[in-house]
Amino acid sequence: KNEVEQSPQNLTAQEGEFITINCSYSVGISALHWLQQHPGGGIVSLFMLSSGKKKHGRLIATINIQEKHSSLHITASHPRDSAVYICAVRGSQGNLIFGKGTKLSVKP
């Protein structure tokens, strides 16, 4: 079993829809990261959180430490949100342990 599991693996939405991507982890963590990877391959860090909720524009990330679960929400989705969204948790060596990613496609 992977230490970080994401669902769904693939997600297709219509422009304007509310989107939720889920992440569950099985290791103890000090922080959880949500990352965005565009087709060119570069990765951008969206959120780093260890408790509660963070919001940036149309993106909202929540984490429940007791349940070892985090969600990334996108409100009023847009085609430019199409990307792979990756959940990662910090390992004991300071490195990140990554989920396999959720490929999101938003249709106009």
Add this chain to the structure above:
Amino acid sequence: DGGITQSPKYLFRKEGQNVTLSCEQNLNHDAMYWYRQDPGQGLRLIYYSQIVNDFQKGDIAEGYSVSREKKESFPLTVTSAQKNPTAFYLCATGGHNYGYTFGSGTRLTVV
């Protein structure tokens, strides 16, 4: 602007050759990491360095080597011992006190 520069963006290697991927940062971060990404897989840790002149193996270090002679630089050499080197390679800096920053990646193909 501070950031990470990875080069080259695309690299082709012949069977049996060693190749070196460059990673340079001007963020003054102590920790640097190399990850490998294969289609449908999460990124996996190859090597990491938390301080100059010191580095540690990650989960898939076999067939790779690194050096950390300067804080700014953490080059990765893919040796001929790496049997399946075709992949996307990402360099990152960061740690628990601040977020992670990623380079734009190098796509290596064996021809």
